[in-house]
Amino acid sequence: MEYVMLFAETPAERGRRETQDAPVYWGAWTAYMEALQAAGVMRGGAGLLPPEAGTTLRLRGAERLVQTGPFADSQEQLGGYVLLDVPNLDAALEWAARAPCAGAGAVEIRPILSAGG
Amino acid sequence: MSAAQAAEQAAEQAARGAYGRLVALLAARTGDVAAAEDALSDAFQSALRHWPGTGVPDRPEAWLLTVARRRLGHARRHRGVADGARVALEWLATPDSPVELPDRRLQLMLVCAHSAIAAEARAPLMLQTVLGLDAARIASCYLASPAAMAQRLVRAKARIRTAGIPFELPGPEALPTRLSSVLEGIYGAYGTGWADVSGADAAVRGLAEEAIWLARVVVALSPEPEARGLLAMMLHAEARRPARRSGDGAYVPLSQQDTALWSRPLMAEAEALLREAARAGTLGRFQLEAAIQSFHISARLTGQRADGALLALYDALADIAPTAGVLVARAAALAEAGHPAAARTALDALGPELAQHQPWWATRARVMALLGDASGAREAARRAAALTEDPAVRAFLLAGLFQPA
Known part of the structure; x- marks a missing residue:
């Protein structure tokens, strides 16, 4: 079954990218991605630049509303995602629990909408 | 305190202390755990309604049992089953409040851990029926979704009823075998999310306290030496809990723990x-694991290594219980005893099946470092870091990679 794991990070966790802690931060994510690949359960995925780098567009009538930043106004923000192929939710939860952001943020596991259903 | 608050507190205390006893007594009569839990839950609600007005009864447990029994008898009469009337009469004829309530929790645990129950449901079932934990809490400890866990528990209870699993103590010759699956279940609950409780540094969390509580019940109710071994092992691990993390939450390996933080009373009890x-003279897996803990601890306390004794214990353990966790821990003991090459061979032999087994990679990192293979050690430490769920362990493993060697 295919799921997407959405990695939500708090500002503090995301901020580690810019501190002297950065090698450990990136080391944890790289090692995690390698382990996913080695287990053959990863179909794709990417890390994302910080939410400030985002641009959000809304069409309201004929008007294009463009704003900088993310569409959701919350502390926890999407930091990356992985497309996961595992037998069931329990297996997906096991991988989610190993994600470096699981302790400081959250991981959402969402089933992929399949063509037939 | 108002009468309502007093009643609520009394009901809560009775629930915490007596939940398992009451479920066991109720279910032993009907073989129906789910119905017993429902009746008991009705009785608790009834207590919350009545006690503020009438005052808390002298023996709250007996009160709850009486009300739950009536509920159960009532429910059975109305179910219209063939023997409903007879059972209902039997129920109503039962003396309501013996002075000393018999303790049938051991029988209840034996039912929960029966071979007819799916193995992965046994420990969750014990946690729910004996300790009254709800499905959501149990699910979070087992990394399962609450819905899936609730369904697993419902199925298991239905199976107890339909398969007619008896609430009886087996004879002395069969008891140790039957008890061993109870102990397995408790051990599983204790080590949930962690494949290697036998290692000296296992992270213990989540269900540890509940598992210890269950083991204390078994020790109190049966003479089985392995139950004592299991409890001793868990108490030894518990004793070191305060030393496992530094003040700022960093992981501290056993070799660097401040032994002054270890709990002496827990260690003495263990x-x-x-x-x-040991006086029973029958060696078993849990006694061996407890003895391993004991040797690790005394080596730290006395400064005298006990490599030979540890290896012998791990060998004996691997003979009885060749699980992945035990075999990996044995390889670690080999490496620490000055045989890193033999340890690597042992790990390689376990290889492919353990590709996602965190302790395998952590041990490999140590073994490669002892063999002088720095890049092999780094690679293994990275994988071990990726496979742990514990942020402190991850940080510990990664920090080693980013420090100049």
């Missing part, structure tokens, strides 16, 4: 249990 178990 050692006493281990001696008591």
Whole structure:
């Protein structure tokens, strides 16, 4: 079954990218991605630049509303995602629990909408 | 305190202390755990309604049992089953409040851990029926979704009823075998999310306290030496809990723990249990694991390594219980005893099946470092870091990679 794991990070966790802690931060994510690949359960995925780098567009009538930043106004923000192929939710939860952001943020596991259903 | 608050507190206390006893007594009569839990839950609600007005009864447990029994008898009469009327009469004829309530929790645990129950449901079932934990809490400890866990528990209870699993103590010759699956279940609950409780540094979390509580019940109700071994092992691990993390939450390996933080009373209790178990003269897996803990601890306390004794214990353990966790821990003991090459061979032999087994990679990192293979050690440490769920362990493993060697 295919799921997407959405990695939500708090500002503090995301901020580690810019501190002297950065090698450990990136080391944890790289090692995690390698382990996913080695287990053959990863179909794709990417890390994302910080939410400030985002641009959000809304069409309201004929008007294009463009704003900088993310569409959701919350502390926890999407930091990356992985497309996961595992037998069931329990297996997906096991991988989610190993994600470096699981302790400081959250991981959402969402089933992929399949063509037939 | 108002009468309502007093009643609520009394009901809560009765629930915490007596939940398992009451479920066991109720279910032993009907073989229906789910119905017993429902009746008991009705009785608790009834207590919350009545006690503020009438005052808390002298023996709240007996009160709850009486009300739950009536509910159960009532429910059975109305179910219209063939023997409903007879059973209902039997129920109503039962003396309501014996002075000393018999303790049937051991029988209840034996039912929960029966071979007819799916193995992965046994420990969750014990946690729910004996300790009254709800499905959501149990699910979070087992990394399962609450819905899936609730369904697993419902199925298991239905199976107890339909398969007619008896609420009886087996004879002395069959008891140890039947008890061993109870102990397995408790051990599984204790080590949930962690494949290697036998290692000296296992992270213990989540269900540890509940598992210890269950083991204490078994020790109180049966003479089985292995139950004492299991409790001793868990108490030894518990004793070191305060030393496992530094003030800022960093992981501290056993070799660097501040031994002054280890709980002496828990360690003494564990050692006493281990001696008591040894008097029975039958060695088992849990006694061996407890003895391993004991040797690790005394080596730290006395500064005298006990490599030979540890290896012998791990060998004996691997003979009885060749699980992945035990075999990996044995390889670690080999490496620490000065045989890193043999340890690597042992790990390689376990290889492919353990590709996602965190302790395998952590041990490999140590073994490669002892063999002088720095890049092999780094690679293994990275994988071990990726496979742990514990942020402190991850940080510990990664920090080693980013420090100049």
